[in-house]
Amino acid sequence: xxxxxxxxxxxxxxxAADLREIRQMQEESKRKPPKTEIVWRNVFLFAALxxxxxxxxxxxxxxxxxxxxxxVFLLHTLGSMxxxxxxxxxxxxxxxxxxxxxxxxxxxINSIAFQNDIIEWARDHRCHHKWTDTxxxxxxxxxxxxxxxxxxxxxxxxxxxxxxxxxxxxxxLYADRVLMFQxxxxxxxxxxxxxxxPTFIPVYFWGESALIAFYTAALFRYTFTLHATWCINSVSHxxxxxxxxxxxxxxxxxxxxxxxxxxxxxxxxxxxxQDYRTSEHAEFLNWTRVLIDVGATLGLVYDRKTTAEEVxxxxxxxxxxxxxxxxxxxxxx
Numbered sequence: 001x002x003x004x005x006x007x008x009x010x011x012x013x014x015x016a017a018d019l020r021e022i023r024q025m026q027e028e029s030k031r032k033p034p035k036t037e038i039v040w041r042n043v044f045l046f047a048a049l050x051x052x053x054x055x056x057x058x059x060x061x062x063x064x065x066x067x068x069x070x071x072v073f074l075l076h077t078l079g080s081m082x083x084x085x086x087x088x089x090x091x092x093x094x095x096x097x098x099x100x101x102x103x104x105x106x107x108x109i110n111s112i113a114f115q116n117d118i119i120e121w122a123r124d125h126r127c128h129h130k131w132t133d134t135x136x137x138x139x140x141x142x143x144x145x146x147x148x149x150x151x152x153x154x155x156x157x158x159x160x161x162x163x164x165x166x167x168x169x170x171x172x173l174y175a176d177r178v179l180m181f182q183x184x185x186x187x188x189x190x191x192x193x194x195x196x197x198p199t200f201i202p203v204y205f206w207g208e209s210a211l212i213a214f215y216t217a218a219l220f221r222y223t224f225t226l227h228a229t230w231c232i233n234s235v236s237h238x239x240x241x242x243x244x245x246x247x248x249x250x251x252x253x254x255x256x257x258x259x260x261x262x263x264x265x266x267x268x269x270x271x272x273x274q275d276y277r278t279s280e281h282a283e284f285l286n287w288t289r290v291l292i293d294v295g296a297t298l299g300l301v302y303d304r305k306t307t308a309e310e311v312x313x314x315x316x317x318x319x320x321x322x323x324x325x326x327x328x329x330x331x332x333x
Contacts, residue, residue, distance in 0.1 A: 012242040025134040025160065026142070032133055034143065037156040042284055046154065049223055056220025059212045067206045068213060072221045075112060075198055077287065079225050080261045082110030083121070084288040088229040088263070088278075091173060092122035095276035095305050096292060102300035103178040110182070111193040113225050117183045119173045127165050128233075129273055133249055136164035141249050149234035150226075194222060236266035243325035244271040252279065254332060262286030271315060272307040280312075280325075281332045 014028035060069060086106030089095045099107065107118065115121055124138045129134045133140045138161055139152040147155075173179055182189060198217035240251030250266040257264025257279070265279020265286075277289050295301035 022131055025131060027135060029135050029142070036201065039154060039156060042154050042221055046150070049219065052215060052219035053223035056218075056223075057076060057213035060216045060220060062122040063209075064212050064216050065208055068202045068208050068216055071198070071202055072217050075217060075221050076225050076228070077261060078109045079112035079114075079194075079221075080228060081288055081291050082106055082108070083113050083115055083225075083229055084263050084278075085263055085291050086110045087115070087118045087121040088125065089276055089288065089292070091118050091176070091179065092125040093274055093276075094172070095274050096301055097280075097294075097303040098295065099300050099302075100178070101296050105177070107178050107182050108189075108193060111186075111189040112198075113229070114190040114194040114222060115226070115229060117181055117186045118179050122173055123168060123170055126168050126170075127161060129270070130168070131164055132270065135160035137161075139236070141237045145234050145238060148237060149230045150231075165232055177288050194218065216267075228256075229263075231256045232260055232263050232266060236264060240264075240267070241328045242267045242320060243322070243328055244268050244312070246320055252281070252328060252332070254285070257285045257332070259280055262288040267320075271320075273311070274305050275307045276304045277306060279332075280329060281315060285332060 060072060064072075087110055088105075090098055090103070090106060110118055114123075122328055128137050128139065131137050133142045135158045138157065139148045141148045142156060144151070195214075195218045196222065199210065199214045202213040202217060203210050236253050236256045237249045238251065240253035240256075242248065242251055244267050248270050250270040252267045253264045254263065256266070262281070262285060263269075263275075263278060265281050268280060269275070269278040276292060277286065279286060283290055292301055292304065296304060313322065316325050
């Protein structure tokens with residue numbers, strides 16, 4: 001593994017927040033608060049999706065076969081890993097490298113999650129890290145917890161996001177043929193992996209009702225995965241530990257680690273964004289790390305970046321709390 005030393009953290013961290021620029025943008029936002037323009041099409045689509053998900057939840061609890069319950073859990077885990085291990089840790093942060101078969105696998109399971117194509121997802125996430133809690137952050141917590149959770153998808157994007165986002169270098173994403181294949185074929189891919197196969201497999205292999213399979217394994221599971229991901233933007237900027245940086249809005253949270261297969265170490269992640277682990281939480285809470293490590297064992301993953309212990313200790317001493325870190329790791333480490 002590649003350990004990130006102090007100088008590299010300061011000079012070579014391409015997603016490090018620009019604190020001076022962030023302060024300027026936040027002051028500008030106070031003088032000119034952002035206007036909220038609702039996109040009613042998205043409101044109606046999400047309302048319909050959540051109605052379908054509630055039907056699916058009812059069926060999952062009272063009507064679905066046990067095999068279907070397990071299938072829903074498996075799909076959520078795989079789809080989430082396609083976001084966390086693929087779009088997030090590999091492509092947005094470049095925290096490790098993966099060979100072609102691993103990239104194809106991550107792209108396909110990412111299509112289960114249906115959270116925009118990876119290039120668009122990674123672009124928005126790079127904006128989130130570069131200009132956290134400003135108008136150039138797609139889901140800034142300064143606009144409220146509902147906005148950070150899902151409201152940002154129900155309104156027009158702020159002009160500042162477009163302006164600042166255009167400054168990002170995305171050439172590495174466009175140069176990846178796996179990502180370009182997904183981008184060109186995105187709707188067929190999500191149609192197959194998010195909706196068709198999740199419905200077809202329970203019907204064909206264990207005789208589940210087609211309606212129950214569709215409402216549980218497609219609609220409910222898709223909605224649950226969305227909310228698990230969104231909780232990183234909302235809950236993980238709200239309730240939890242801040243052992244690494246008390247000045248940040250991000251926190252480490254147990255429940256978001258569970259729901260989002262290892263992404264809940266958000267205070268750590270915003271402090272050390274190019275660490276492939278994204279937290280110091282135990283591996284049973286960080287299934288995405290386990291997936292990446294298994295890939296490394298199989299020779300499909302290499303150059304995993306981690307942060308040196310002396311860097312973490314110095315960061316906690318200067319900007320966080322070493323005692324809080326020790327207490328948190330007793331529970332989660």
